[in-house]
Amino acid sequence: MAKAGEKSSSSWKKSLKRKAAVEEIQEAAGAGDGATESGVQPPKAAAFPPGFSISEIKNKQRRHLMFTRWKQQQRKEKLAAKKKLKKEREALGDKAPPKPVPKTIDNQRVYDETTVDPNDEEVAYDESTDEFASYFNKQTSPKILITTSDRPHGRTVRLCEQLSTVIPNSHVYYRRGLALKKIIPQCIAREFTDLIVINEDRKTPNGLILSHLPNGPTAHFKMSSVRLRKEIKRRGKDPTEHIPEIILNNFTTRLGHSIGRMFASLFPHNPQFIGRQVATFHNQRDYIFFRFHRYIFRSEKKVGIQELGPRFTLKLRSLQKGTFDSKYGEYEWVHKPREMDTSRRKFHL
């Protein structure tokens, strides 16, 4: 039928849509068929029965057409409303009401009861006597052992090498299929303070175990989004031997404090910064983003940064008290997805 032909040809030509609709309306107006046409433009279009919605049209192409037309109309109305609001704001000038703050998941975050109050003495005492206290009192300086899971592939090996340039006083060793429980006493005997194990799966690193050594907590992270140095665009030259500064962002809860302290104890504690390198651990929505930059102050307020070094994202899976013992160790915090991930606005770190 000519009518069907017209319909099918117009359904994929956007500019002809309205025209075709008008023609159809004018054709069908004579037939008195009200339900198929839109009543938008022509004055003698058939009226729809009240309570009609586009989804009730059985013909898919027609329905799609009506929907796209509706969408375009909505967009137009929205744009017009925005323009109007903007004009009103300009007209009012200073007396305009403040702009409403958009809702984001971060500012809708459910208040966590374990958020540490800076004046809390119990937590302060706890932190001053925990396993990291000797580091923060500058009695011990860190010595890190970096290793991988057995038989690592190239990416993991390169990540380990790059990590050892980022973390001062760190040594990379090949894991010759040795059990961690046997490595740990040897590390303690050689005065290592931390052990990092990068776990690998299918040729990419995907996990990180960070164990503080004499008898400290062990954190197990899921690692994702690993970018080695050559994969980072617009990066600077390789990092030098200077000790980097650390930035720990947004570790507010008690658990976050513990993890933050664990990260801080990896780097030597020296407030005299030389070398303008900085390692950042930024926590947002329970994901910890690691970045390594070099900065330079161009003036009082302006800073230029160059990203060097590897970047990766970590998510905490468990924090175990004591050194690595996944079977018999006692866990301080375990991530349980079905219990803890029920709300999109609740975060634990």
Added chain:
Amino acid sequence: MAAAAARWNHVWVGTETGILKGVNLQRKQAANFTAGGQPRREEAVSALCWGTGGETQILVGCADRTVKHFSTEDGIFQGQRHCPGGEGIFRGLAQTDGTLITCVDSGILRVWHDNDKNTSSDPLLELRVGPGVCRMRQDPAHPHVVATGGKENALKMWDLQGSEEPVFRAKNVRNDWLDLRVPIWDQDIQFLPGSQKLVTCTGYHQVRVYDPASPQRRPVLETTYGEYPLTAMTLTPGGNSVIVGNTHGQLAEIDLRQGRLLGCLKGLAGSVRGLQCHPSKPLLASCGLDRVLRIHRIQNPRGLEHKDEPQEPQEPNKVPLEDTETDELWASLEAAAKRKLSDLEQTQGALQTRRRKKKRPGSTSP
């Protein structure tokens, strides 16, 4: 702390920094009590028990081998005594008609004359229980009977008024299907009321019931739960089941008549260190390394009742809940900030979980 405040605390929790906390569940407040005024790690609480004479005195066993007496009426530490001998922390404390029973990690069980003036007296009785003790528990029905057990230290029941040999010595189960010896690691012991039976939970995720009255020295009933060491156990008010907790924070109720799993409780994120059921109401207080005290309702419906965050490393050792008269306002879920008053709100109970079945989530979650 005021005396009145001390009296109304429903749950007492000991922490790793040496502070004894009394939690008032109605007002959702936690009050701290320290012996020396400042928290000290050397005074980490390792054992708690009620003193004799109703629930007015608490005995606090600390890591520096002192046992402190705390009066709940006055809210102050009344005295302490040093209990030397053996190595390790206290694994069990008990008090019975004027004597104090202590057991330490290395297996020295001593009975001391509980006289405040005479703090340097020698122990009345000393027993060597065997190294690696994890728990010593006193039989509430017969105060002179205690049971001990630990890592590679089988369950033994001792009568302190009797001979130096244990009354009941448990035997290890048969070798497993590979003909290997099954290791022993008794983490917690409870006496079942109404009979002579004992229940233990082990670090190899087994729950065993022993009956000294029967000629069988091996466990009468054995079940397993989970794949992680079970660290704490408590009896439910009904007397037919126990609730166990493991190092991953999973709590389960196990029926001892059949050895079946009745259901689980969720909410804990860290290793369970202390569990205590109310003697008559179906309420369970649990605390663990995640530093939160939680009260669960065990039945009708099963779910989280109240959560308290004292912000302290809770290596909690809890003491039985007090029986209080004012108990109408239990149904509330809002977690209170530490030391702040908050109004009770009537909110729905949270989730009910079963190990295999899944139910729809509740309206609020802690």
